[in-house]
Amino acid sequence: xxxxxxxxxxxxxxxxxxxxxxxxxxxxFAPETLLEAALAYPSAGGKxxxxxxxxxxxxxxxxxxxxxxxxxxAVELYHTYTLVHDDVIDRxxxxxxxxxxxxxxxxxGRAQFQLDNEETAHYGLSxxxxxxxxxxxxxxxxxxxxxxxxxxxxxxxxxVERLQGVVGPxxxxxxxRDIELPFTPVAEVTEAEMLQVIRTKTAALFAYCGWxxxxxxxxxxxxxxxxxxxxxxxxxxxFQLQDDVLGLIADEATLGKPVGNDLREGKRTxxxxxxxxxxxxxxxxxxxxxxxxxxxxxxxxAAATGLLRQSxxxxxxxALASRYLDQALGHLAALPASxxxxxxxxxxxxxxxxxx
Amino acid sequence: xxxxxxxxxxxxxxxxxxxxxxxxxxxxFAPETLLEAALAYPSAGGKxxxxxxxxxxxxxxxxxxxxxxxxxxAVELYHTYTLVHDDVIDRxxxxxxxxxxxxxxxxxGRAQFQLDNEETAHYGLSxxxxxxxxxxxxxxxxxxxxxxxxxxxxxxxxxVERLQGVVGPxxxxxxxRDIELPFTPVAEVTEAEMLQVIRTKTAALFAYCGWxxxxxxxxxxxxxxxxxxxxxxxxxxxFQLQDDVLGLIADEATLGKPVGNDLREGKRTxxxxxxxxxxxxxxxxxxxxxxxxxxxxxxxxAAATGLLRQSxxxxxxxALASRYLDQALGHLAALPASxxxxxxxxxxxxxxxxxx
Numbered sequence: 070x071x072x073x074x075x076x077x078x079x080x081x082x083x084x085x086x087x088x089x090x091x092x093x094x095x096x097x098f099a100p101e102t103l104l105e106a107a108l109a110y111p112s113a114g115g116k117x118x119x120x121x122x123x124x125x126x127x128x129x130x131x132x133x134x135x136x137x138x139x140x141x142x143a144v145e146l147y148h149t150y151t152l153v154h155d156d157v158i159d160r161x162x163x164x165x166x167x168x169x170x171x172x173x174x175x176x177x178g179r180a181q182f183q184l185d186n187e188e189t190a191h192y193g194l195s196x197x198x199x200x201x202x203x204x205x206x207x208x209x210x211x212x213x214x215x216x217x218x219x220x221x222x223x224x225x226x227x228x229v230e231r232l233q234g235v236v237g238p239x240x241x242x243x244x245x246r247d248i249e250l251p252f253t254p255v256a257e258v259t260e261a262e263m264l265q266v267i268r269t270k271t272a273a274l275f276a277y278c279g280w281x282x283x284x285x286x287x288x289x290x291x292x293x294x295x296x297x298x299x300x301x302x303x304x305x306x307x308f309q310l311q312d313d314v315l316g317l318i319a320d321e322a323t324l325g326k327p328v329g330n331d332l333r334e335g336k337r338t339x340x341x342x343x344x345x346x347x348x349x350x351x352x353x354x355x356x357x358x359x360x361x362x363x364x365x366x367x368x369x370x371a372a373a374t375g376l377l378r379q380s381x382x383x384x385x386x387x388a389l390a391s392r393y394l395d396q397a398l399g400h401l402a403a404l405p406a407s408x409x410x411x412x413x414x415x416x417x418x419x420x421x422x423x424x425x
Numbered sequence: 426x427x428x429x430x431x432x433x434x435x436x437x438x439x440x441x442x443x444x445x446x447x448x449x450x451x452x453x454f455a456p457e458t459l460l461e462a463a464l465a466y467p468s469a470g471g472k473x474x475x476x477x478x479x480x481x482x483x484x485x486x487x488x489x490x491x492x493x494x495x496x497x498x499a500v501e502l503y504h505t506y507t508l509v510h511d512d513v514i515d516r517x518x519x520x521x522x523x524x525x526x527x528x529x530x531x532x533x534g535r536a537q538f539q540l541d542n543e544e545t546a547h548y549g550l551s552x553x554x555x556x557x558x559x560x561x562x563x564x565x566x567x568x569x570x571x572x573x574x575x576x577x578x579x580x581x582x583x584x585v586e587r588l589q590g591v592v593g594p595x596x597x598x599x600x601x602r603d604i605e606l607p608f609t610p611v612a613e614v615t616e617a618e619m620l621q622v623i624r625t626k627t628a629a630l631f632a633y634c635g636w637x638x639x640x641x642x643x644x645x646x647x648x649x650x651x652x653x654x655x656x657x658x659x660x661x662x663x664f665q666l667q668d669d670v671l672g673l674i675a676d677e678a679t680l681g682k683p684v685g686n687d688l689r690e691g692k693r694t695x696x697x698x699x700x701x702x703x704x705x706x707x708x709x710x711x712x713x714x715x716x717x718x719x720x721x722x723x724x725x726x727a728a729a730t731g732l733l734r735q736s737x738x739x740x741x742x743x744a745l746a747s748r749y750l751d752q753a754l755g756h757l758a759a760l761p762a763s764x765x766x767x768x769x770x771x772x773x774x775x776x777x778x779x780x781x
Binding site: 096097098100103154157158160181182184191192194195196198199201202203205206207209210212213214216221222223225226227229230233234235237238239241242244245246248249252 | 452453454456459510513514516537538540547548550551552554555557558559561562563565566568569570572577578579581582583585586589590591593594595597598600601602604605608
């Protein structure tokens with residue numbers, strides 16, 4: 070299966086890139102540097118997970134492949150828009166080992182206009198806000214062109230409505246919570262709250278992929294469409310739980326960003342919440358010295374990670390990710406047999422069993 | 426006419442407010458503070474110009490009023506999203522005499538989480554980015570619900586496609602140029618370039634109002650729809666030219682923001698470009714000392730404004746605004762008679778002949 074899977078995934082990725090490069094599908098837009106900077110994200114190691122998920126969910130129900138791939142490209146752009154704004158908000162200089170959009174634009178601005186440090190940073194963040202806005206527009210525009218590929222306009226409009234009325238606001242809500250949680254005492258952060266952040270910030274867009282792929286095939290939201298959405302949502306939650314694990318224990322070169330950044334940023338994750346609840350007073354003091362401390366050194370990060378590991382918090386979150394993966398696969402069981410089934414199974418597994 | 430006009434305009438504004446308050450039309454979204462902050466813009470002195478323009482253009486062609494008002498509400502939200510992001514980019518603490526979204530959110534964050542100055546500012550801008558993103562989603566969601574009011578889904582989808590594929594990217598392009606122009610020597614800024622910024626940043630959304638109102642009535646883009654779009658675009662250009670004039674010569678209390686801010690921010694406007702071209706070397710030195718100088722005092726601003734007035738630049742831009750208004754009205758002449766004609770004429774006139 071793995072060979073077929075890789076070939077199929079690469080095909081989806083290539084088709085998505087072709088859509089990004091199609092002038093007729095691009096927004097009317099002049100400053101090329103902005104789009105280049107924004108498109109660096111899906112190009113640099115973008116695995117086209119979301120487009121593949123949407124396209125194969127559509128294939129599960131014998132839906133139209135071209136429309137599904139274009140909708141998948143729209144989701145990838147939408148995801149990229151949220152990453153660009155998120156990196157501004159998190160002041161993250163790197164994304165997938167490359168400069169984030171605001172860092173890249175700041176460098177361009179400094180060179181072009183000889184700006185001082187403060188103006189350079191503000192130029193970078195201003196352009197990144199606009200780049201994200203443009204990607205947001207572009208994503209929705211792509212959905213609006215689906216009737217040109219034979220999709221029912223009413224179905225295309227429902228794709229737009231759910232993306233903008235449910236998914237986009239959920240992502241904003243998740244990010245807003247993500248901003249505020251570091252100011253909340255760790256002891257007050259509950260497991261339910263952490264899972265809610267994951268559901269909104271990450272899993273909502275995955276769920277959308279399952280739902281949209283199904284709706285393009287069926288035209289109405291029936292049980293099969295709902296099963297695909299539930300499959301994709303559970304896989305998305307598993308993906309994010311694993312992401313939090315990798316942020317602490319991955320190999321730094323493989324990960325493409327400093328390991329332990331979540332700790333330095335004081336990000337609240339389920340691992341932190343569980344680890345804190347199980348820690349002694351002395352251990353909590355050790356964790357507290359690292360959480361949100363941008364200056365925390367490698368040794369302190371390693372010690373805090375060691376604590377979280379010993380408490381069983383990391384293993385428990387990994388086990389929870391596996392349970393969500395199982396639940397995801399369970400939702401596939403109710404669907405009619407299809408050659409896409411094996412692809413979806415492997416995709417879900419890879420969203421969890423991975424090293425970066 | 427004026428009484429009828431005011432009554433009709435207030436009716437549109439009230440209907441738009443009712444749409445904003447309708448939970449069924451709102452995005453699923455938890456942090457209420459974000460939405461409240463963002464909705465302060467259309468509430469504080471929002472004149473509902475754009476919704477009225479769209480609704481009356483639709484009425485000109487006997488189109489469906491309910492759908493047009495909802496589309497107008499969508500445009501107002503879209504406009505608000507761009508203002509929220511623009512205020513972050515321009516670091517503007519005020520909008521219509523009230524704190525801008527990032528300033529308001531910063532204050533809330535400081536009180537709630539006891540942040541220091543730098544973190545307070547970053548919290549405010551982060552939340553303003555998200556508030557803008559949420560308004561962007563909400564606007565498009567409203568368009569996607571138009572079939573519930575009887576609109577053809579294919580027409581609703583075309584409204585989405587043009588907003589996201591043409592208008593939104595045009596606004597982004599205009600803002601990007603607006604960011605970069607202050608770094609460009611005034612002498613190199615051309616009239617054509619300044620008009621292009623106005624066309625993209627401001628007039629594109631006005632043109633969309635004419636086009637969308639027409640399309641909702643006709644279902645296809647015919648000559649009447651194009652005439653309404655051209656009418657609205659020309660009125661939009663006239664509106665912005667007048668805005669630049671008022672930014673220099675209005676009464677400060679009426680305007681709701683410091684007069685002369687465009688000069689302090691080093692904004693490039695057509696007035697500056699024309700005034701500079703006509704100034705002597707000594708006068709240019711005087712202008713240069715004020716342009717982009719945030720510390721410029723009232724006396725310096727007054728002297729620079731005096732120079733621009735004496736050069737005839739302000740009067741010429743005002744005359745140009747009048748010419749665009751005439752052209753706008755000219756486009757109405759080709760349309761069939763309608764009771765909405767008088768409303769559109771007065772609306773266009775008020776977009777130019779105003780004190781704030």
